Each structure stands twice: as C-alpha cells, then as structure tokens.
Amino acid sequence: MPGAPDNASWGDYLDACVAATAGRAELVYIDDQIFLDHDVEPWTELPLWLPPGPQSAAAWATSCAKALAAGLHCRPVTDSIRDTAAWLFAPGGEREAFEDYRHFGASTPFLSPEKEQAILTAHAAKQPQTQ
Template sequence: MQFIDAADIARFAVDALEHDMYGVYNVVGPRDPITLSDLLTDCQTVAARRGMPQATPVWTDEQFLLDNGLTPWLDMPFWLPEKRWQGVLQISNTKAVRAGLQHRPSADTIAAVLDWAITTDKRTIAGLSSDREAKLLRNSSVRLEPGL
C-alpha cells in the first residue's frame, strides 16, 4: 500500500521548482513497502504514546464487507478488493526518490493526522460512522490476526 504526507509532496514540489526539474514523477510513499497491518500497528503505537485507549484491528472477509454494502475506498480507506485494482497502491517512486523525494517517518504523518482528527469537527467525511462500524462488528465473524 502507499500513502504520502502532503508536506513531503510540498517539499518535493518546491525543490523541483527551485532546481528546474521537469518530467513525470510518482510522488508516493513510503520509501519502503508497507502493509495495511504495518500501518495499523504504527497507528496503535502513536496512539499509545499519547495515552489514548488501545484500538484492536479486526479482520474479516472482503465478501462480508461487500455483502453489507461497503464501498471500497470510501467506506474503508486503502481497501480495493477487486483484482483490477491490485497494482494501484504499488507504483514505483524510484525516479522521485533519486531526484530527492524524502519521506518523513509514518509515525510523524500518523501523529499529524491524529492531531487534525482531534481538532476537526466530528462529522464523518470518509470511512464508517461509529454506528455503522458497531453494527458490522456485531454481525461479523471476525479474527484478531491480519489476513492480509
């Protein structure tokens, strides 16, 4: 999977302008491959450092999610179950890295997103509402180990 901090994109764009860099660059991250399970573990670590209650990832069947009307990506960020999307979050960033793209640690990005989430209004922009999540958890046959 891939994600990048907007500040890393901005820094790369400014550097590109200042150094007259031209061309197409896949400005994605992180630098090294990461799984959804790895990202969730990083989220747990950042939250724990801030004294927040521990969240436990819950893994379930993709078919269960589809059968319950979840929309890939919108209801579950980073979830794209269809085979035609398999390569979407696996784009090479080698050219951008060689040109100077730098990635802050994922923990820094997670902390910034957490700060934003704490201070923003609580309406759901993307993802599941708390009520919908609770209903799915009640109805799911879940497992606590990643199936990814």
C-alpha cells in the same frame, strides 16, 4: 502501501494510528468477501479499501522509484501519524480537518455502528472455535 520501500506496512500504519491517538481500537483483519457480502461502499464507508480485482489493483501499484532517484526523502510514517494526531487533537484541529465533511450530516458515508457490528459478527462466525 505506496511510498518508499520498507517505510511501513499497513499493519505498521494502523498500529501507529492506534498508538498516536492513545486509542483502544482492537484491529481486526476482515476478509474482503465479508465487506462485499455486506455491500460496503469502497473508499467511502471504509476508507482506503477497494475490493480486489484488476481495476483496483492499479490503486496500490504506484511506484515512487523516480522520485526516490531524484532525491525524495520520506520521513517515517510513524512520525507523520504522530504529528497529524497532535495537529488533529490541538484546539481547532478537528474542526479544520473535517469542516468540508460537515455537510454530509445524517448521511455521512462512513460505516454505521450497526453495519460495523454486522461485519464483525460475520467475521467472528467464520473463525475456528477454540476449546
């Protein structure tokens, strides 16, 4: 994850999102190939996901070394997530945050529940069976 070294891993980020929202999400790490097999639209159907390859590698190869050398101080990711969740769940927060997306209507470019279930089913089928 771009930012100050050791600020957070993707796992830390996602765990903090679940905690800050009092969510009940069960985080499941899915192999990229399953997303590709199910024609997941990068970045829109699955935010912050790009298929592996040289073109997408640059998206995650950013460096903040110059900003840190110039005095940038990064707050902990968990603090940002906590404060963002508090804003989002405050009266009017969700409306303000997502107002620009309301025009998508029925064609909102996020994973449908059916597609998500198909991906999870495919993932489960690839897992070793325990006895």
